[in-house]
Amino acid sequence: MAALVEFRNVAYRVGDRDILRGIDLSIEQNETVVLLGRSGSGKTTLLRMVNRLLEPSAGEVLFAGRRIADQDRFRLRRRIGYVIQEGGLFPHATVAQNIGLVPKLEGWAEERIRTRVAELLDAVGLQPHVYAARYPRQLSGGEKQRVGIARALAADPPLLLLDEPFAALDPVTRFEMQQHFARLSRAFGKTALFVTHDIREALMLGTRIALLKDGRLELVARADEFPGATSQEALAFLATVTQSVTSNHDA
Amino acid sequence: MLFNEIVRLSAEHLWLVAIAVVAATAIAAPSAVFLTRHARARRWTLGAVNIVQTIPSLALFGFLLPLPFIGGVGKQTAVLALILYALLPILRNTVVGITGVDSMVRESAVAMGMTDGQILRDVELPLALPTILAGVRIATVTTIGTATIAAAIGGGGLGTFVFRGIAMADTKMILAGAVPAAIMAITADEVLEWVERRFSY
Numbered sequence: 001m002a003a004l005v006e007f008r009n010v011a012y013r014v015g016d017r018d019i020l021r022g023i024d025l026s027i028e029q030n031e032t033v034v035l036l037g038r039s040g041s042g043k044t045t046l047l048r049m050v051n052r053l054l055e056p057s058a059g060e061v062l063f064a065g066r067r068i069a070d071q072d073r074f075r076l077r078r079r080i081g082y083v084i085q086e087g088g089l090f091p092h093a094t095v096a097q098n099i100g101l102v103p104k105l106e107g108w109a110e111e112r113i114r115t116r117v118a119e120l121l122d123a124v125g126l127q128p129h130v131y132a133a134r135y136p137r138q139l140s141g142g143e144k145q146r147v148g149i150a151r152a153l154a155a156d157p158p159l160l161l162l163d164e165p166f167a168a169l170d171p172v173t174r175f176e177m178q179q180h181f182a183r184l185s186r187a188f189g190k191t192a193l194f195v196t197h198d199i200r201e202a203l204m205l206g207t208r209i210a211l212l213k214d215g216r217l218e219l220v221a222r223a224d225e226f227p228g229a230t231s232q233e234a235l236a237f238l239a240t241v242t243q244s245v246t247s248n249h250d251a
Numbered sequence: 252m253l254f255n256e257i258v259r260l261s262a263e264h265l266w267l268v269a270i271a272v273v274a275a276t277a278i279a280a281p282s283a284v285f286l287t288r289h290a291r292a293r294r295w296t297l298g299a300v301n302i303v304q305t306i307p308s309l310a311l312f313g314f315l316l317p318l319p320f321i322g323g324v325g326k327q328t329a330v331l332a333l334i335l336y337a338l339l340p341i342l343r344n345t346v347v348g349i350t351g352v353d354s355m356v357r358e359s360a361v362a363m364g365m366t367d368g369q370i371l372r373d374v375e376l377p378l379a380l381p382t383i384l385a386g387v388r389i390a391t392v393t394t395i396g397t398a399t400i401a402a403a404i405g406g407g408g409l410g411t412f413v414f415r416g417i418a419m420a421d422t423k424m425i426l427a428g429a430v431p432a433a434i435m436a437i438t439a440d441e442v443l444e445w446v447e448r449r450f451s452y
Contacts, residue, residue, distance in 0.1 A: 078364035087359075088362075090360070091452060
């Protein structure tokens, strides 16, 4: 199957500092690729190049087989769902207006937007008649994140970009949201690029895991094979899952 | 007799203030939007407007008097000085209101494919509106006070009483100008604060 997103020898430089170097990576249809790495490893930078929030210093990025540098950036962005921490919701707009934003930009009819918003609120587990008219300040962290995901899905984009979407949530809500997201992305058959520094989240949600270290791609592995990886950085991340068990034995 | 004159000069005073604040808003708000898009111009302009603000008002009226066309004794000079004073709070609050929009909100607006114009109209201005209105309120209240001094260069308004009272060492006459000006300032503050709250989200 053709790759939906393709990074070809991508680099990103700020001044004389290399943030990313020589990245080659493809994301196939219907898979979730997790970009895993420490803070400062360049994972968010890589994600932001897909919808042209950042432009690569060298190399190229392809979306649906075409160079994104040749595509209209506004139309490109409307075809790519984007989810960040706390959802980045508009505080002055209702839940329904937030979710209906991209469809409205795309010129959908009011009635079609209303139907779509209700459908999506249902899909993310929020009752439309309760939540549609609320403002973001009236929502809990988990609810905001659900609305953020609904908003990203609104115009039915072929690709979702998620930048540590659940990092600000408490552990229980985060776990619920992770499970919910796994179900959703299966149900909607979405392709996703998901940034996290949480190895558990990566193993749970990823089809494949791309491990970044100091701006280089250290390893790309299927999620079920990742625990067998032997690279230094992979072992460092895997240790965070097993470490607590070891210290319990020591005690 | 005195009462009739208080009403007439109050109306004149209010008119001076209204023209100055409306003109200052019309100049400052669009300029501020431009400045939010150009960081370097922002520093220079805010600095320059800050300096105007530090000139004592009586001195500024004095500076404007000898200028050709716009200067001279009369209302137009007074209004010009009042506009210059009203610019800063509106300019600064508009810049602060727009640049203060949560960076996550702006980022998600960009990422969803909104154009710069759409972001300005549908995200930044609505979110900045309470701050902008606060600037207009501050400008209005201070202009009501400053406008009393406009009488010194023939601007008219309630300052006429104040200066006449000072010349005649007549406290009652001074109060006939000062009290209505104070009431006007307090009322404007209350009304505009109510408007501000209505536009908060």
